[in-house]
Amino acid sequence: MMRRGILQVSAMILGGFLFFSVSIGGAIAWIFSKLFQHTTQGLSLLCGGFLVGLLVLDIIPSSFQIYQSFGIILGIFIGYFIFQLLDTVFHASHAQNPSVSLLTLAMIIHTIPISLTVGNLLGNAALSISLTASIILHHVPEGFALSTALIAQGERLWRLFIYFFIFSIFFSIFIWFGQYWALPEKAQGILMGISIGLIATASISEFILHQLKYVSFKSFFMYLILGYLLSYIFHTLVE
Incomplete structure (x- = not known):
């Protein structure tokens, strides 16, 4: 019983570390928003380029190393159709910032x-330090990407922390689930x-292609490459 309580507290602490991590990314994004405060299109393209880089350099290669290709490819198609469905629903309901929600x-x-x-690994004390460091490092880019998207869409700064708080709560909840339930590897893939x-479709459709008609080709590629x-x-820093 006591061990269960300790693990639950550990899950909450790790959620706190994630909040701290994405907040660092958010702070960096806020600094960049001040540099590009006169162009929300530039920020959107910066976010799009960053997300493409995040996928190409990190998420996609690591996913194919860990999980089976079929599951990932199937998931990508499902993610694409989910995006199309939700995008239609959001736009039909005139919801604000559908790209950010997606x-x-x-x-x-x-x-x-x-x-x-x-x-699953939480009970292993030998992994606790490396686990904490990994969480902090690997979620800074995600905090930056999400914050840039939110700022580009006109969200206020205090709302960023609400998103981060929700993000960390979900993280803690699924850590807690992971102590009792092992999701099959195929399902994880x-x-x-x-x-x-979802990330690829949102970044390309909403943050990149959508901005083509608002900026010059020179600015388009400049912001995009800068984001990448x-x-x-x-x-490089995380690795």
């Missing part, structure tokens, strides 16, 4: 396999594929 959903889905795995499909380079820098 990206947030994708990020939450992305954390499910990771948090369940963390929950499909979930990871869904998150890839930032993702590369984050990836």
